[in-house]
Amino acid sequence: xxxxxxxxxxxxxxxxxxxxxxxxxxxxxxxxxxxxxxxxxxxxxxxxxxxxxxxxxxxxxxxxxxxxxxxxxxxxxxxxxxxxxxxxxxxxxxxxxxxxxxxxxxxxxxxxxxxxxxxxxxxxxxxxxxxxxxxxxxxxxxxxxxxxxxxxxxxxxxxxxxxxxxxxxxxxxxxxxxxxxxxxxxxxxxxxxxxxxxxxxxxxxxxxxxxxxxxxxxxxxxxxxxxxxxxxxxxxxxxxxxxxxxxxxxxxxxxxxxxxxxxxxxxxxxxxxxxxxxxxxxxxxxxxxxxxxxxxxxxxxxxxxxxxxxxxxxxxxxxxxxxxxxxxxxxxxxxxxxxxxxxxxxxxxxxxxxxxxxxxxxxxxxxxxxxxxxxxxxxxxxxxxxxxxxxxxxxxxxxxxxxxxxxxxxxxxxxxxxxxxxxxxxxxxx
Amino acid sequence: xxxxxxxxxxxxxxxxxxxxxxxxxxxxxxxxxxxxxxxxxxxxxxxxxxxxxxxxxxxxxxxxxxxxxxxxxxxxxxxxxxxxxxxxxxxxxxxxxxxxxxxxxxxxxxxxxxxxxxxxxxxxxxxxxxxxxxxxxxxxxxxxxxxxxxxxxxxxxxxxx
Amino acid sequence: xxxxxxxxxxxxxxxxxxxxxxxxxxxxxxxxxxxxxxxxxxxxxxxxxxxxxxxxxxxxxxxxxxxxxxxxxxxxxxxxxxxxxxxxxxxxxxxxxxxxxxxxxxxxxxxxxxxxxxxxxxxxxxxxxxxxxxxxxxxxxxxxxxxxxxxxxxxxxxxxxxxxxxxxxxxxxxxxxxxxxxxxxxxxxxxxxxxxxxxxxxxxxxxxxxxxxxxxxxxxxxxxxxxxxxxxxxxxxxxxxxxxxxxxxxxxxxxxxxxxxxxxxxxxxxxxxxxxxxxxxxxxxxxxxxxxxxxxxxxxxxxxxxxxxxx
Ligand code: NA
Ligand code: NA
Numbered sequence: 057x058x059x060x061x062x063x064x065x066x067x068x069x070x071x072x073x074x075x076x077x078x079x080x081x082x083x084x085x086x087x088x089x090x091x092x093x094x095x096x097x098x099x100x101x102x103x104x105x106x107x108x109x110x111x112x113x114x115x116x117x118x119x120x121x122x123x124x125x126x127x128x129x130x131x132x133x134x135x136x137x138x139x140x141x142x143x144x145x146x147x148x149x150x151x152x153x154x155x156x157x158x159x160x161x162x163x164x165x166x167x168x169x170x171x172x173x174x175x176x177x178x179x180x181x182x183x184x185x186x187x188x189x190x191x192x193x194x195x196x197x198x199x200x201x202x203x204x205x206x207x208x209x210x211x212x213x214x215x216x217x218x219x220x221x222x223x224x225x226x227x228x229x230x231x232x233x234x235x236x237x238x239x240x241x242x243x244x245x246x247x248x249x250x251x252x253x254x255x256x257x258x259x260x261x262x263x264x265x266x267x268x269x270x271x272x273x274x275x276x277x278x279x280x281x282x283x284x285x286x287x288x289x290x291x292x293x294x295x296x297x298x299x300x301x302x303x304x305x306x307x308x309x310x311x312x313x314x315x316x317x318x319x320x321x322x323x324x325x326x327x328x329x330x331x332x333x334x335x336x337x338x339x340x341x342x343x344x345x346x347x348x349x350x351x352x353x354x355x356x357x358x359x360x361x362x363x364x365x366x367x368x369x370x371x372x373x374x375x376x377x378x379x380x381x382x383x384x385x386x387x388x389x390x391x392x393x394x395x396x397x398x399x400x401x402x403x404x405x406x407x408x409x410x411x412x413x414x415x416x417x418x419x420x421x422x423x424x425x426x427x428x429x430x431x432x433x434x435x436x437x438x439x440x441x442x443x444x445x446x447x448x449x450x451x452x453x454x455x456x457x458x459x460x461x462x463x464x465x466x467x468x469x470x471x472x473x474x475x476x477x478x479x480x481x482x483x484x485x486x
Numbered sequence: 487x488x489x490x491x492x493x494x495x496x497x498x499x500x501x502x503x504x505x506x507x508x509x510x511x512x513x514x515x516x517x518x519x520x521x522x523x524x525x526x527x528x529x530x531x532x533x534x535x536x537x538x539x540x541x542x543x544x545x546x547x548x549x550x551x552x553x554x555x556x557x558x559x560x561x562x563x564x565x566x567x568x569x570x571x572x573x574x575x576x577x578x579x580x581x582x583x584x585x586x587x588x589x590x591x592x593x594x595x596x597x598x599x600x601x602x603x604x605x606x607x608x609x610x611x612x613x614x615x616x617x618x619x620x621x622x623x624x625x626x627x628x629x630x631x632x633x634x635x636x637x638x639x640x641x642x643x644x645x646x647x
Numbered sequence: 648x649x650x651x652x653x654x655x656x657x658x659x660x661x662x663x664x665x666x667x668x669x670x671x672x673x674x675x676x677x678x679x680x681x682x683x684x685x686x687x688x689x690x691x692x693x694x695x696x697x698x699x700x701x702x703x704x705x706x707x708x709x710x711x712x713x714x715x716x717x718x719x720x721x722x723x724x725x726x727x728x729x730x731x732x733x734x735x736x737x738x739x740x741x742x743x744x745x746x747x748x749x750x751x752x753x754x755x756x757x758x759x760x761x762x763x764x765x766x767x768x769x770x771x772x773x774x775x776x777x778x779x780x781x782x783x784x785x786x787x788x789x790x791x792x793x794x795x796x797x798x799x800x801x802x803x804x805x806x807x808x809x810x811x812x813x814x815x816x817x818x819x820x821x822x823x824x825x826x827x828x829x830x831x832x833x834x835x836x837x838x839x840x841x842x843x844x845x846x847x848x849x850x851x852x853x854x855x856x857x858x859x860x861x862x863x864x865x866x867x868x869x870x871x872x873x874x875x876x877x878x879x880x881x882x883x884x885x886x887x888x889x890x891x892x893x894x895x896x897x898x899x900x901x902x903x904x905x906x907x908x909x910x911x912x913x914x915x916x917x918x919x920x921x922x923x924x925x926x927x928x929x930x931x932x933x934x935x936x937x938x939x940x941x942x943x944x945x946x947x948x949x950x951x952x953x954x955x956x957x958x
Contacts, residue, residue: 076588077561078561083594084588095708099594101706103594103625106625110543111543116513116539119514120517227819294828299518303518306514329506332503332510332548336549337549340549340553350694357693358693405658485826486822530811530812530814605706612721612799
């Protein structure tokens with residue numbers, strides 16, 4: 057490793073750890089790197105990379121998915137989904153906890169990021185669970201743990217970003233993470249069922265006549281069409297992922313403004329503005345990440361990593377294990393998008409050389425990095441849920457531990473058995 | 487700060503937000519239009535894909551500038567929060583220091599963004615056949631506003647959140 | 648001693664693409680065997696997209712890259728003239744035009760206008776062909792097909808054939824063909840096989856409508872800064888690299904066609920009359936666009952004359 061490369065990596069880690077925004081930390085460390093190489097002609101390239109890194113048609117799915125999600129959220133669809141989740145999952149022991157997970161499974165078809173789940177559903181479920189006698193820590197733990205299903209089910213922003221950086225099809229990636237995502241929901245519900253027996257959790261009291269259930273289902277169908285539109289649009293040969301995002305946003309607009317009249321036109325401007333700002337925060341990391349990756353390319357890092365992996369000669373399982381450990385550690389301290397941008401294509405290329413299917417690796421990486429949202433020291437989903445519940449991090453960590461454990465178990469299964477992730481894309485013809 | 491300056495800054499802030507939102511409107515409409523035109527009359531005008539891409543880049547870079555004003559950029563705020571619990575003053579010093587580093591990044595990006603823009607003047611875009619310097623101009627423009635917002639935060643402690 | 652940094656698109660050992668990576672590997676071993684210069688090949692797009700690498704080469708941040716015809720067109724519009732449909736009847740004609748006075752004059756113009764010295768012209772997989780899920784035997788078969796093509800010079804001739812054109816990102820090409828977002832595409836046979844299009848396209852018609860090539864460029868300031876002995880090492884290495892490229896590209900295309908057939912693709916060869924029918928629709932449409940969009944319209948006729956003379 058050259059001194060300039062060391063300076064690049066160390067200054068980046070140092071700067072993000074003291075709280076510099078990730079995008080600017082990338083640029084600042086690239087500037088440190090340039091000054092270490094003494095080659096000032098690199099400077100204009102780094103600026104060009106910020107622009108060019110975002111200059112991609114497929115990346116446009118990011119703002120469009122965000123827009124569609126913001127639109128239905130502003131249209132107050134959360135209540136409809138919660139009622140529907142109550143109707144189908146509420147009869148079980150530990151009803152509200154089950155509904156919390158179930159609603160996240162439903163909501164995953166609308167939100168592209170885990171924090172969107174907590175912001176919308178956490179506000180509903182955490183107070184409601186506490187009222188029913190669950191401890192605040194447990195309410196927050198269920199909310200945080202189930203939120204990571206969101207990025208595994210289409211629409212998924214991280215899949216769009218990963219696909220736009222490697223040559224893996226975005227549709228294939230979303231199909232590959234769908235079943236692992238749903239399975240996480242299933243094992244978490246299984247865990248809740250076991251805990252419900254041990255701790256005697258209450259059921260949800262509600263009108264369970266076929267008529268009431270029919271009404272709840274009907275109300276939820278309209279927002280639940282969004283993942284259906286995206287999936288069938290992409291997989292049914294009607295449009296590309298980007299176009300599916302556009303159509304989903306248009307659908308959400310028509311539903312919220314014309315059909316439900318739940319967004320006033322004045323509020324619509326706010327939806328666009330908020331979506332633009334949120335998309336910008338993600339995209340600028342992609343842009344600045346392109347400058348950072350270029351510096352790593354100039355330092356021959358991809359070649360070094362590839363050669364190192366080949367020298368280890370760990371084979372399929374060994375490489376999978378080592379890369380998962382690397383991703384877990386990175387995911388503990390850096391947010392998933394950043395890890396994907398900086399290391400996704402790099403590790404994917406090296407994994408391919410070790411005989412791992414790039415699509416399988418992509419699905420495992422996305423699952424792995426989402427687990428990092430639940431681990432200390434920097435599990436953003438834990439923090440977000442804690443903020444709502446106010447239960448303190450210590451108790452929250454204890455309550456989250458069982459959920460983290462079963463989720464990690466799923467990760468091991470998905471990594472060890474390629475079929476879990478590759479079966480659906482295969483059936484769909486990717 | 488004088489009230490006049492305050493009014494101007496708020497106006498600029500509102501204007502940038504509006505333009506970023508309009509870029510998103512444009513890009514969503516263009517993408518939908520692309521689907522409709524492909525099914526409606528079987529061909530997609532050459533300018534749509536490219537214009538939508540430029541709208542996204544403009545939106546993203548303007549949003550990045552506004553994000554500086556809102557202190558909304560994704561970051562790990564573990565250390566600042568911990569530090570603030572011990573000593574609010576130490577946190578304030580750290581935040582100013584981080585803003586200064588950001589400002590240095592923005593100034594570099596203005597300078598070399600302008601350089602990139604001028605270098606691209608001789609290149610033509612594929613779809614609209616316009617000089618690439620037009621879309622690239624957003625680089626120095628947005629980082630100019632980002633620097634202004636960063637300076638306001640440093641000098642006046644101006645932050646929305 | 649100097650380091651020559653080369654930014655490449657494909658990963659190392661990309662099967663079926665030895666005519667690009669192998670060309671640069673030949674260049675590297677020749678240069679390193681005959682001088683103390685080192686050649687550093689950076690694979691897999693680690694230095695950015697081709698257009699960006701072209702800019703980095705112009706600025707002298709890297710010395711070479713495998714940017715091809717379409718990328719150079721963004722900085723030198725006249726180059727597009729050589730992508731005119733049915734300009735060259737065979738690859739050998741194309742090589743003769745590129746290596747002859749026309750190619751040399753164009754290379755000099757590229758050097759003067761962009762600061763990139765063109766050491767020679769390599770073949771980027773050869774001719775592009777149409778594929779679809781039906782037999783394309785004549786121009787009428789193109790009617791109503793949704794074709795994935797990129798850029799005006801590919802779009803306008805395809806639309807003149809009565810097909811519709813859609814820009815689909817390369818990474819989404821396979822899926823879009825599989826699911827029917829688009830019906831067909833045009834690429835060289837090597838690219839066709841690279842992304843397994845034989846799984847999603849039943850027919851490949853060897854229309855050979857557009858010749859795909861690349862200028863073997865090097866930063867001119869870097870080149871002229873070398874002493875004469877080193878310059879000669881580089882030009883000799885380039886000559887050998889291009890000879891390798893062209894032989895490999897021919898060999899690989901033949902193998903690629905066989906491979907596609909083995910994978911169930913019906914390969915259709917067109918006779919001269921059928922090709923002429925495609926040419927008569929596609930070429931005038933392209934010329935119409937070129938006249939308005941290149942810097943030196945007179946070069947269009949020059950290119951046609953040079954190709955005629957080389958036949
Ligand atoms: Na989702
Ligand atoms: Na939940």
